[in-house]
Amino acid sequence: xxxxxxxxxxxxxxxxxxxxxxxxxxxxxxxxxxxxxxxxxxxxxxxxxxxxxxxxxxxxxxxxxxxxxxxxxxxxxxxxxxxxxxxxxxxxxxxxxxxxxxxxxxxxxxxxxxxxxxxxxxxxxxxxxxxxxxxxxxxxxxxxxxxxxxxxxxxxxxxxxxxxxxxxxxxxxxxxxxxxxxxxxxxxxxxxxxxxxxxxxxxxxxxxxxxxxxxxxxxxxxxxxxxxxxxxxxxxxxxxxxxxxxxxxxxxxxxxxxxxxxxxxxxxxxxxxxxxxxxxxxxxxxxxxxxxxxxxxxxxxxxxxxxxxxxxxxxxxxxxxxxxxxxxxxxxxxxxxxxxxxxxxxxxxxxxxxxxxxxxxxxxxxxxxxxxxxxxxxxxxxxxxxxxxxxxxxxxxxxxxxxxxxxx
Amino acid sequence: xxxxxxxxxxxxxxxxxxxxxxxxxxxxxxxxxxxxxxxxxxxxxxxxxxxxxxxxxxxxxxxxxxxxxxxxxxxxxxxxxxxxxxxxxxxxxxxxxxxxxxxxxxxxxxxxxxxxxxxxxxxxxxxxxxxxxxxxxxxxxxxxxxxxxxxxxxxxxxxxxxxxxxxxxxxxxxxxxxxxxxxxxxxxxxxxxxxxxxxxxxxxxxxxxxxxxxxxxxxxxxxxxxxxxxxxxxxxxxxxxxxxxxxxxxxxxxxxxxxxxx
Numbered sequence: 001x002x003x004x005x006x007x008x009x010x011x012x013x014x015x016x017x018x019x020x021x022x023x024x025x026x027x028x029x030x031x032x033x034x035x036x037x038x039x040x041x042x043x044x045x046x047x048x049x050x051x052x053x054x055x056x057x058x059x060x061x062x063x064x065x066x067x068x069x070x071x072x073x074x075x076x077x078x079x080x081x082x083x084x085x086x087x088x089x090x091x092x093x094x095x096x097x098x099x100x101x102x103x104x105x106x107x108x109x110x111x112x113x114x115x116x117x118x119x120x121x122x123x124x125x126x127x128x129x130x131x132x133x134x135x136x137x138x139x140x141x142x143x144x145x146x147x148x149x150x151x152x153x154x155x156x157x158x159x160x161x162x163x164x165x166x167x168x169x170x171x172x173x174x175x176x177x178x179x180x181x182x183x184x185x186x187x188x189x190x191x192x193x194x195x196x197x198x199x200x201x202x203x204x205x206x207x208x209x210x211x212x213x214x215x216x217x218x219x220x221x222x223x224x225x226x227x228x229x230x231x232x233x234x235x236x237x238x239x240x241x242x243x244x245x246x247x248x249x250x251x252x253x254x255x256x257x258x259x260x261x262x263x264x265x266x267x268x269x270x271x272x273x274x275x276x277x278x279x280x281x282x283x284x285x286x287x288x289x290x291x292x293x294x295x296x297x298x299x300x301x302x303x304x305x306x307x308x309x310x311x312x313x314x315x316x317x318x319x320x321x322x323x324x325x326x327x328x329x330x331x332x333x334x335x336x337x338x339x340x341x342x343x344x345x346x347x348x349x350x351x352x353x354x355x356x357x358x359x360x361x362x363x364x365x366x367x368x369x370x371x372x373x374x375x376x377x378x379x380x381x382x383x384x385x386x387x388x389x390x391x392x393x394x395x396x397x398x399x400x401x402x403x404x405x406x407x408x
Numbered sequence: 409x410x411x412x413x414x415x416x417x418x419x420x421x422x423x424x425x426x427x428x429x430x431x432x433x434x435x436x437x438x439x440x441x442x443x444x445x446x447x448x449x450x451x452x453x454x455x456x457x458x459x460x461x462x463x464x465x466x467x468x469x470x471x472x473x474x475x476x477x478x479x480x481x482x483x484x485x486x487x488x489x490x491x492x493x494x495x496x497x498x499x500x501x502x503x504x505x506x507x508x509x510x511x512x513x514x515x516x517x518x519x520x521x522x523x524x525x526x527x528x529x530x531x532x533x534x535x536x537x538x539x540x541x542x543x544x545x546x547x548x549x550x551x552x553x554x555x556x557x558x559x560x561x562x563x564x565x566x567x568x569x570x571x572x573x574x575x576x577x578x579x580x581x582x583x584x585x586x587x588x589x590x591x592x593x594x595x596x597x598x599x600x601x602x603x604x605x606x607x608x609x610x611x612x613x614x615x616x617x618x619x620x621x622x623x624x625x626x627x628x629x630x631x632x633x634x635x636x637x638x639x640x641x642x643x644x645x646x647x648x649x650x651x652x653x654x655x656x657x658x659x660x661x662x663x664x665x666x667x668x669x670x
Contacts, residue, residue, distance in 0.1 A: 001410055001411055001412060001413065002412075002413050002416075003410070003412055003413070003416075031644050031645060031646050032644055032645075033645070033646045033649065034538065034646070054538070055538070055541075057537075057538030057539050057541070057542065057661075057662070058539070058542065058557065058662055059662060060558065068557075068558055069542050069557065069558075069560055070542070071534075071538070071541040071542050072534060072541060073541070074410045074535075074587070075410075076410050081410050081412065095562040096560065096562075098562065098564050099544070099560075099562050099563045099564055102564040102565050103565075228423070228426055228427065228430060229426065229429075229430035231456060231457065238457075240426055240430075242419075242423060269457055271418065271422065271454045272453060272454035272455070272456075272457050272458060281416070281419055282419060283419055283422045283423050283426065283455070285457065297430065331567050331569065387565075390565055391567075392562065392564050392565070392567050392569065394569075399561065399562040399569065402564055
């Protein structure tokens with residue numbers, strides 16, 4: 001069964017872990033032992049039963065009532081495999097949120113309908129990040145409708161505010177589903193709630209099913225192999241890598257950049273066996289007619305008619321976790337490359353979607369940055385080649401953000 | 409339990425195993441002779457065209473099952489494994505937390521230090537336990553083997569950024585995405601040799617294998633891999649329900665892992 005990965009998004013305490021916990025219970029997925037363990041802990045802490053404890057397994061998470069780190073659980077719903085990625089909603093834990101969300105193709109954003117909660121900066125920030133990381137379909141679940149007496153006005157007001165924000169950041173509104181729910185009381189999760197007759201849409205799980213089933217499939221394109229390294233065993237020197245798009249046949253003339261080598265792929269090994277052909281998604285070991293000089297890690301192999309161009313200049317959009325002032329290093333396709341220059345053109349306040357000037361505080365905001373790299377790398381626009389168009393950003397040893405390539 | 413696409417799982421594991429040997433100088437793997445670490449070695453054989461390029465470590469407390477020792481000997485020979493047996497002393501009064509936490513961890517620390525390993529491949533899976541589900545694919549441990557679970561490194565897209573701390577090491581988890589039933593699906597597909605204790609005898613089988621002191625079998629009629637897969641697809645019982653160490657306290661796995669347990 002193929003697994004569809006969905007990340008949860010939203011401000012802290014808006015119910016991400018509770019929602020997944022209750023989905024596990026409502027769909028009959030959670031084991032009795034995990035439910036009992038969550039019940040026992042809730043009792044011990046003198047609280048109402050908290051379904052979120054099925055996921056929040058650390059003592060510190062349960063006692064503090066927060067998710068510290070990301071986790072994943074799977075649900076089989078009508079023969080579709082879903083993997084829900086829970087993430088922390090606290091802004092200081094955003095690197096853990098990004099670690100989880102980066103593996104997802106879909107998202108559920110939770111917004112609390114409780115009067116003192118509502119849309120928070122983190123609500124919109126997570127939406128911005130999701131869009132940036134390539135999540136094109138999203139369910140906006142307006143949660144805690146029980147606290148809002150199931151009133152339609154509360155739902156409508158949140159919906160219209162989020163819709164405005166989606167438009168501002170260029171997210172296709174037709175790819176967003178809006179559902180009023182209560183994660184704790186299970187309204188509109190798996191069964192339609194009788195308490196909101198004004199809502200004519202589908203349940204959360206049905207919406208997920210629809211989102212997954214109507215998603216377009218990716219197609220094989222031009223050949224791109226990202227080189228991982230060399231095999232440490234064997235008499236021959238084999239170059240390892242992952243086919244990220246296209247196919248390669250043994251005997252094919254290919255080029256390796258930035259080294260600008262033209263070679264013939266003599267043998268192709270896939271999963272330990274010699275093959276005539278390797279396809280997208282496969283890890284290969286290749287022998288060439290010439291032995292490459294030095295390490296090729298991070299190089300890109302392409303075929304005739306679809307050249308990949310190495311460059312030192314990259315136009316990018318970077319989300320920063322702090323207001324970085326020191327030189328940065330980017331990690332892209334296994335390369336670690338220092339930036340000689342990172343020129344900020346402007347900053348986008350991710351809590352509002354507004355464009356600010358270059359001097360605006362970059363902490364938890366995104367910036368359009370012109371990068372000048374200390375060595376050549378193959379970078380392609382994220383919109384056309386996700387795997388060659390994304391990178392993570394470090395300041396010394398500290399993780400400070402992630403970026404996507406706008407142009408190179 | 410969901411049966412996932414084995415090809416996708418296999419590719420990801422091969423990528424991670426190769427990444428481990430690319431990023432680190434001195435890699436070793438833990439081999440308990442259980443289904444998971446044996447599957448991991450089968451994957452490493454694929455990644456490296458038949459030859460496993462790193463040593464495999466058995467933390468041996470001397471009280472594993474006879475079948476396990478026999479299996480170790482036979483497979484190490486057949487697959488030409490570089491086997492390191494790290495002996496850990498077991499005292500009669502020890503069990504559960506004390507045994508797995510102290511005993512095995514002390515032996516592991518010693519063998520890691522003696523050989524200077526900087527990375528250790530461990531075949532844990534996310535679906536085994538709520539705490540294991542919080543792990544990264546590559547996870548640093550400090551020189552005391554402690555897991556700083558409150559401050560794990562970012563692991564975004566396929567960038568496993570773990571950097572080594574002085575005298576510490578990095579745990580590599582190539583099987584993190586696999587479910588228990590996937591392991592069995594793969595064992596069947598690849599005809600991977602497996603410890604006979606997993607199959608039902610007299611109505612009982614071991615679902616998770618530890619040592620003779622702390623592991624109890626479950627009721628099961630599953631005598632073949634197909635039976636086991638059928639059993640797992642519908643089960644609502646946790647895999648490690650036969651492990652004493654997990655039952656003592658709610659957070660015992662968190663404590664064990666923080667202290668350096670596998």
